[in-house]
Amino acid sequence: MRCGKIKKLMYDYIDGTLTESVSQDIDRHIDECSKCAKHHQNITQNIALLKELPKLETPDMWTSIHEKIMEEEQASSLAVLWNHFKTISQPYAVPVASCALILIVSGVLLSRGMLASKDTVIDVQFRTTQEIAFYIREHNLPDNSATFHGEFETLSITTENGV
């Protein structure tokens, strides 16, 4: 027998599942071939070590496994409820969404209008920056209340709640 064939049969040989004649052929080969003998020895030594590994005491883990499962079931039952809610509410989804949209848009528009009505825009014409600074100080306006409108001389001053 050749080494390749021995390699293929090695595990069956070690397990003792080969017929006696094949097994004896391998015996003979291993006696003569140091490479296969070494391979065989390595495997049997490894197996001996692995088989020697102690059987372990199994700790009881049921309580925590059970707890975790219950927790996850609770979480997923909430998800089921939500999905259920989604399926029932599906036929109304479009009308509900459009109502909500209308509400939001009109709300925004209304509040903007109300805010705008509180503001006073004072359009004042100035010739120089000194004049602007003077005007701001004079009227006790916040420093950032002046905004440019195009050309240097034309400014509008916006204040909240009017001045």
Add this chain to the structure above:
Amino acid sequence: MVEEHSEELPQIDEATIRKCQEGDKGAFHMIYQHFKTKVFSTAFRFTNNYDEAMDLTQDIFINIFKKIKMFEFRSSLSTWIYRLSVNAGIDRVRKYKRYTLTSMDHPDFQATNDFKELHKEHQVKRADENVIQDENAASTHEALQRLSPKLRAILILRYIEDLPYSEIATVLKCSEGTVKSRLNRAHIKLKEVLEKDSEVGR
């Protein structure tokens, strides 16, 4: 010695599995009782200590409960549970990058504290056993930790869990030929690691 429970193990029949698939916790508890030792001893060899092994075992059982609906009776439940366990073990090793193929090439490779602790744990838990055997066990376990998770899996299934090649092939979803060739690689690697270790140890 650890007592053998095999006679007391509740038998898992098809009805129990079906009940568990419907979410029956009692049925799941029976499955847990039946497989906890197998799952824990498999998980343990993918980790460095009892705590990690317990953590991994819990994750595996929760996963079993979640996925048992998908079990289609095409293999035995045992094979299916081994598959989930081994996959979880391989995942965990990859996630925590516990093994480094290069570490054994470093001359100053340190026998990590984890392994020493493991060794101690063995001594605490198995005070009746002789110390040499514990030392051997610790160094074998340590060597296993430095094999790639796939090679480790095959050694665990074959020599610790004693599964036949055909079942290993089903667990790992490969052919028996692949099982044997991978087993060969695993043996060569294990021998390398063990020899390197004994050189470093001296």
